Amino acid sequence: MSRAHRLRQTIRQRLEAQIRQLEAELAHFDAWSIAQLGFGHSLVDDASVAFDQATQLTLRQKTEQRLRQLRQALERLEAGVYGVCEGCGTAINPERLLARLDARLCVSCQRLQERSPLGRLATMQAPA
Ligand SMILES: [Zn+2]
Incomplete structure (x- = not known):
């Protein structure tokens, strides 16, 4: 196996592993959001939940963006332009x-x- 080929294999495996991990994180965010619905909260709890939700949303968007970038990298790898x-x-x-x-x-x-x-x-x- 040539060095370039080995590198390609390594990068593909790492890309796929990271994509799987980010997909699991996104699923976790969604599960978390659903868990927050339907609970009775005091006003204080509501405020902290709103804050948490904003934080989670930002994190979720960052995770989605990173996932997109990694998927695009994998596409470039498949297309031979990586x-x-x-x-x-x-x-x-x-x-x-x-x-x-x-x-x-x-x-x-x-x-x-x-x-x-x-x-x-x-x-x-x-x-x-
Ligand atoms: Zn350059």
């Missing part, structure tokens, strides 16, 4: 991919993108 930088078209470093499975940019392009907001230009330093 691991190619969308900024410059070069192959993304395998170590970076393993650390961040849904990376779409190589380190250089990622740095450029992070620097681009106008507010940061004034303090921008030349790379050492």
Whole structure:
């Protein structure tokens, strides 16, 4: 088995494992929301429940977004375009991919993108 093939296998397994885990988390959020319905609460409880629900909703949205990104990464893997930088078209470093499975940019392009907001230009330093 070639190194590239092995890497692909590893990444596919990790992507699938993370997707399964996030799907389980989403199911947990839904179960939690249902459990909150139909209970009688005092006013204090209602306030804290409302707060909890807002927090849970934010978490749920983040989990959904992450799940979408991982599914897209898996689609790119299936389509054979995974691991190619969308900024410059070069192959993304395998170590970076393993650390961040849904990376779409190589380190250089990622740095450029992070620097681009106008507010940061004034303090921008030349790379050492
Ligand atoms: Zn790039």
